[in-house]
Amino acid sequence: LLAIGLVYLFVARFTHPLRQLRDAALRVENGDLDARCNLNRVDEIGVVAMAFNGMVARLQDNIRHLDAKVEERTAELEKAYVELKELDQLKSEFLSSVSHELRTPMTSVVGFAKIIKKKLEKSIFPLVGTDEKAAHAAAQIRGNLDIIVAESERLTLLVNDVLDSAKLEAGKVEWKFVAVAPQRLIEHITAITATLLEQKGLTLISELEPGLPNIRGDENRLLQVLINLVGNAVKFTERGQITLRAERQGEFVRFSVCASGCGIAE
Numbered sequence: 001l002l003a004i005g006l007v008y009l010f011v012a013r014f015t016h017p018l019r020q021l022r023d024a025a026l027r028v029e030n031g032d033l034d035a036r037c038n039l040n041r042v043d044e045i046g047v048v049a050m051a052f053n054g055m056v057a058r059l060q061d062n063i064r065h066l067d068a069k070v071e072e073r074t075a076e077l078e079k080a081y082v083e084l085k086e087l088d089q090l091k092s093e094f095l096s097s098v099s100h101e102l103r104t105p106m107t108s109v110v111g112f113a114k115i116i117k118k119k120l121e122k123s124i125f126p127l128v129g130t131d132e133k134a135a136h137a138a139a140q141i142r143g144n145l146d147i148i149v150a151e152s153e154r155l156t157l158l159v160n161d162v163l164d165s166a167k168l169e170a171g172k173v174e175w176k177f178v179a180v181a182p183q184r185l186i187e188h189i190t191a192i193t194a195t196l197l198e199q200k201g202l203t204l205i206s207e208l209e210p211g212l213p214n215i216r217g218d219e220n221r222l223l224q225v226l227i228n229l230v231g232n233a234v235k236f237t238e239r240g241q242i243t244l245r246a247e248r249q250g251e252f253v254r255f256s257v258c259a260s261g262c263g264i265a266e
Contacts, residue, residue, distance in 0.1 A: 020039060025052070033063065110153055154192075189244060193231070202239070205243045244256075
């Protein structure tokens, strides 16, 4: 009985402080960083308890410092975000203002170039007659005017793209849904991109499935998208042809642009 009693006291002397350590560790695990193991012993268990308390204290201190740093960085990020929004707003206003200022003279350039070409075709070129040099000069002037008109229209489209981007960012895009004939879209695109294709010696082939119905959409936006696709195809095609296709696909009309060039990476 005496031996059993001594064994029990011996075991209890070790298990009780271990239970205290376990309880403190569980409290820390549950988020209580104020938990400490209050063991004042000079043996190995006391050393472990002191090490445990020191570790929890350092962890608590690191978390406090981390929280302070996070708050500081969050404040800096919020300030930077506000500054970026202000700069973005200034950028949008600048682009919108410049685009508006550019669009007016570009419209005038296109208009006057078309008027000059019309006057020359009507009043000057017929008087050239059979003079070879004069006919050659007239052909050059006609070609140059075509380039001026085409490039001016392309610049106008670019200016409109900038304005559209500003409207997109501001959430003020306006849509004008109307009935659009696929054939008219393709004819318009062919006329607008003709000069661009000629400059690179490319051919644009239009493939229109017979009997396509009118579609409902914003004609200007559809033109803008398809012209961008044709422009990309021209940019990445050195020789050959570009095919602009419209075909029925279920209840819809599907437009596609195919090129013989290297293609664009996905």
